[in-house]
Amino acid sequence: MTLRERAVGLTEIMDDPACDPVRLAATYRRFGAVNRLVSGWGTVYRARLAPLLRGLGRPARVLDLGSGGGDLLVRLDRLATRDGLDVQWTGADPDPRAHEAALRRPASPRIRFVQSDSTALLAAGERFDAVVSNHVLHHLSPEALAGFARDSLDLATGSVLHADIERGRLAYGLYAAGVLPLAPGTFLHTDGLRSIRRSYRVDELAAALGDAWRVDRPAPFRVLATGAGRA
Template identity: 50%
Template sequence: MDKPDCDPAMLRRTYAQFPLINRAVSGWHGIYRRLLRPRLAAIEHPTLLDIGSGGGDVPGMLTRWAARDGLGLRITAIDPDPRAHDFAISRPPLPGLEFRQAFSSELVAEGHRFDAVVSNHLLHHLTAAELAGLLEDSRRLTRSLAVHSDIIRSRPAYLLFAAGTLPFFHRSLIRRDGLTSIRRSYTPAELRAAVPPDWQVVRDSRFRQLLVRGTDD
């Protein structure tokens, strides 16, 4: 998916199928209930930034859950890839959700701040320098909480995903890129060693971990 010469039809089908995968394995409803909602409910007119939002299904879910809970949440979802941005803005619009084609560093330069910053399955795509930049941008962009969710690399995760997706997704990149993502991901120990000490690695499930920073800056 990251390759600029990726087949555009397969890429769009992949973005269209992401909601199936993310609803099944990403765990964002639990993250919203346990970490995000308690913080955001205590803030008048809360705001959230989703970095690397891809096709836009995760910020869409967060927007709907927050609306159901009456939070008045406004979400900005950013991705620098024009293909992802074009797909995201083609989705039916949701009140309170805005998509931008941008890097997090651009929002830092513009002086933006948000009550929460999140990302989904982004960390394993980054080089060491890019990871350091993301965490510094997150620190500067959030007033309250940052939560980066990612896969845990393990042989059982690889084998289960390979078997579970084998009958499906033959006309998209879900299976191929998913297996590559598992191979590229961190173990909890590796992630702890790669990040500053003010970030906490939380094992959210057998196959998923959260990188969390709470702040009162």
């Protein structure tokens, strides 16, 4: 195995429609704990998202594209509520299994989950003050990445923030050992390592997305693509 290049031929177990539904549900439930440890969204929220929302001076609408089991929106909602920000959150994922997992989360009047993708949201006339995603980019083919990036800019009037893990030996080794206590009964160990092998480095993601995007490293082992919405 080498981490020199992206392992684009790998697929994650949970992306298989025929994967074990019990293990899949357990994986979605534990994503919240894993993402609190590795996603860096506390830093991204404080430095990038909260200033935008606060500067609006009015209630905000934020979209999480590819929201999976909904753990990111639950976390962002708690942070924004603590800061006195009025935000309505929408989580969109076309996978019915992810949508069902999100709906099983404790309800918040500020969060809604829809089974949809970016194309359908655009066609429905939806627009948002900010669009975010977490751990989506490495799943996408070059064609799907281009469409996802384009649509997210067209859905946003403000910032677009796409966060993902960055491929590297240290990230791979630390994750392999660190996730073990949370992994039993889930796909977290195998799929997490496959995700790292499929993920981009900063320069690779910048080249893949093009000039409309700025890509940097907001936290160790993380990449963040930032774009200016054009809705």
